[in-house]
Amino acid sequence: MGHASHSTARDEYYMHRCLELARKGAGLVSPNPMVGSVIVVEDRVVGEGFHERYGGPHAEVNALASVSDASLLPSSTLYVNLEPCSHYGKTPPCSDLIISKKIRRVVVGCLDPHEKVAGKGIEKLRQAGVEVTIGVLQRESEALNEAFIKSHTISMPFVVLKTAQTIDGRIAVASGESKWVTGAESRREVHRMRSVHDAVMTTSSTVIADNSRLTVRHCEGRNPVRVVLDRLLRVPLSSAIFDGEAKTILYTSNALGSSEKARALKAMGVIVCAAGDDGDFLDLSAVLKSLHDEHALLSIMVEAGGTLAGALIRHRLVDRIVWFVAPKLFGADGLGAVGSLGLQSVDDAPVMRFSSSRFLGNDLCIESSVFFE
Secondary structure, eight states: OOOOOSOOOOHHHHHHHHHHHHHHTTSSSTTTTOOOEEETTTTEEEEEOOSTTTOOOHHOOOOOOOSSSSSGGGGGGGEEEEEEOSSSSSOOHHHHHHHHTTTTTEEEEOOOOOOTTTHHHHHHHHTTTTTEEEOTHHHHHHTTTHHHHHHHSSSEEEEEEEEEEETSSSETTTOOOTSSSHHHHHHHHHHHHHHOOOOOOEEEEHHHHHHOOHHHOOSSSOOOEEEEEEETTTSSOOOGSSSSSSSSEEEEEEGTTTTTHHHHHHHHTEEEEEEOSSSSSSSHHHHHHHHHHTTOEEEEEEEEHHHHHHHHHHHTTEEEEEEEOOOOOOOSEEESSSSSOHHHHHHGGEEEEEEEEEEETTTTEEEEEEEEE
16 A cells, blocks of 8 residues: 655644544545545644535545635645545646645555556655655544455455443343343444444344334444345334434345335335345345445444354454443353354454443443455
């Protein structure tokens, strides 16, 4: 992705501000990336901006527009966490605008993997005589837009599995009752997570057991698209998830895609899609590919029981797991957080790297990236 050249602690300081600004676009700019930009003259910020909504001006445009004295620009440094675009999309190329404003130096967090950019923005700037530094806080910049990067690298959505469990890995007691394993602070954080993901995916079993709505209610933020996996069309038409409060996509088997119930769901505004299945599960890879390609959903948060969790991990479709762990024990009678992984030996287990941990009330929230050998 390129390496930093002549970057300094000051460069990192201003790039941190870019990332801070960029996060303000979370949940609002997808399928575009989150981008922030800061313009500095002699160690003084003279302008800043971020990409505020999909289809709107890019971060660099907003930052440049915020500079009150344009005569400062030729002696300025422009910071941006993602390579400036070099092509016409919904807006003109930012690299052309930077060149036209005679910006002296540009500092970039990471390259843009989009095939229409991918180094071309940097090249255009350098050919115009702009000094460019690449790779300042590269790891943080890539992590911020990991869903965008995965999308443009392998054309699949970034999948985050969320599980609320006891300290012994149980998500419900034997009867299936699971409200509430974790506390109010954890539930608020789950709603915040929903608000910044493109979609939340669950199963018919979870919807039937909990009458799930999967909307954002305990914090500010927009509702994600709701995705229900219902191979046998078991979810009642009266379920809260079909309340029309958020866009809802339901995947069922090819055999039931044109059934009377499927037609009834469509009449209620539900988008019904059919997918292949193996008699037990829908083709999860095909479902995710459909969500990415047909519905432009780049980040999927999964809220479901152990069966779907196990299947997604078994098929190597999970990128991150967020564990909400309550200081409770359900013992062997409880239902497990992760179903069968089909392991034959210890070496077959997926490897995880813990990336953060924090307390939410009495609960512990642990995030881990998942790696498959």
